[in-house]
Amino acid sequence: MSNMKFICVFGFISVLSGCNLTVENAGGGIVTSSDERIECGETCSASYSNTSNEPVTLTAMPDAGYEFTGWEGRCAGIEECVVSIGAVSGDKSVIAVFSPASSLKISLGRSYTCALVDSQVTCWGYNRQGQADVPELGDPVAISLGDDHTCVIDDNGVTCWGLNNYGQTDVPDSLVNPSAIGLGDDHSCAIDDHGVICWGYNINGEIEVPDNLVNPIAIAAGRFHTCALDDNGVTCWGYNFAGRTDVPDLVNPVAISAGGSHTCALDDNGVTCWGYNVNGQTDVPESLVNPVAISGGWIHSCALDDNGVTCWGSNNNGNVDTPDLANPVAIDAGGSHTCALDDNGVTCWGLNNYGQADVPDTVASVSL
Structure with missing residues (x-):
């Protein structure tokens, strides 16, 4: 390589x-x-x-x-x-x-996985709702997965497919120059020239975007909640069981990730997580050194730092048992599986009942 x-x-x-x-x-x-x-x-x-x-x-x-x-x-x-x-x-x-940006991106849903490689999207794993059936796209540059639906940013704006029982794939016509997307279980969000726009499931107010956001640059969505990173820091809204939307004091946050019922942020102090913690998914290990990326899964969390990839939380399926990796540069945590991008391409581990951890040969060996 x-x-x-x-x-x-x-x-x-x-x-x-x-x-x-x-x-x-x-x-x-x-x-x-x-x-x-x-x-x-x-x-x-x-x-x-x-x-x-x-x-x-x-x-x-x-x-x-x-x-x-x-x-x-x-x-x-x-x-x-x-x-x-x-x-x-x-x-x-x-x-x-x-x-x-890296020509290879990975994103994980509850029981399926997708990779964006050189403007081509490949998905594998659970596909009962057609969430892994990639439609024709125009040079996609970003991808995000929900529970059973998928969205990308491409030349046409935002394109979504898969389960649509709550309108989560019905992209609003009002989007202008979308720059980021984030998917929850059954809702979707995007950042465009107007700010943050969300659509889909809304029983808990997860798509009711606060009007006090200023220049949002990142969006993350969990099962029933949503968070944004803007000039004021991190703001979360939606269902607040176990305090998942109660943002703690953060110092210059630069990244956010929403898990199933918890939230994590990366700031000057390292990684901070909050919300539902029955499985230890918010108990950040003290061993992290200079973390640069975070990802919240359904009931586990992962970080990328000087030591490589570290995961914590529920490990019923080996999803926090990180294999040997060579210079990992990206991570993502799904339902009960995890994937990382390193010098050898994409490696996934954890629950594999639908083949969500079986990386296709065309993706597994792609060099950075």
């Missing part, structure tokens, strides 16, 4: 004449500044006083289908890019690197 990385899109930031901040971006993401004077998908600039030496924080936001790889130049090797603009501090040059 090759270790080469192909960087297809980049943004170049330079400070001209000591006080002019110019941003050039060929696409794949947007660079913004903390003083709101820069917001560039292509090229823009801002002028600063010669006598100023104000610090400006630059933020890189990838488009759907892309990921921010990191900073180069002045901010090389650091996560938060802060530059001082003005005659005192002198010129600065920074590069924000965007690249196509």
Whole structure:
């Protein structure tokens, strides 16, 4: 397997004449500044006083289908890019690197699994409701699975299929430029230009989106509840049995995941989980080191950290018994099975009564 990385899109930031901040971006993401004077998908600039030496924080936001790889130049090797603009501090040059997101994505439902590989979706496992029968799609870039239904973001917007007893696959016509999707058991949600929109099952208010969300960037849906990550942090709504929507104090959360009846978030303190805990699914192991990804399953949870993949909670089917993996980069937890993406492709383990852990050869050996 090759270790080469192909960087297809980049943004170049330079400070001209000591006080002019110019941003050039060929696409794949947007660079913004903390003083709101820069917001560039292509090229823009801002002028600063010669006598100023104000610090400006630059933020890189990838488009759907892309990921921010990191900073180069002045901010090389650091996560938060802060530059001082003005005659005192002198010129600065920074590069924000965007690249196509991993060509291989995995998503797990209750008893089936799907993979998105090079704009092709393959599903396997339980298929009584047609949730694994992939329709014709136009270059999908994101995928999410519910209990028995599936949705993707593709050239046509959001496309869903499978069980539709509560309208969970009836995508609203009002969606504009969807950028993220998240599916619960029988409801679906998307983030678009208007914010968060949900549809489907609503006995517990799980599709009644709060009107106080500000710039949501991530969405996660559980059995009867929904959560979003926005400028204010994490907000959850819907059924609150066992406190699954009672968000604890978090510090700069960057990721969320909703399990069957519990919720997890990744913030400056690591992984925090809350809600239903009869099976220990919210008892986060103290052994985690620098976690970078989380996933809540039906009654178990998993995290990706410096040690690899760690799972906890119900283990009746071996779903938390992580096999040997080679440099895992992604995880997802389903009903009672788990999958990871590593140097060897996709590996799944746990309950396999419908073949949900039997990864097809066309997917299992796909290299990153």
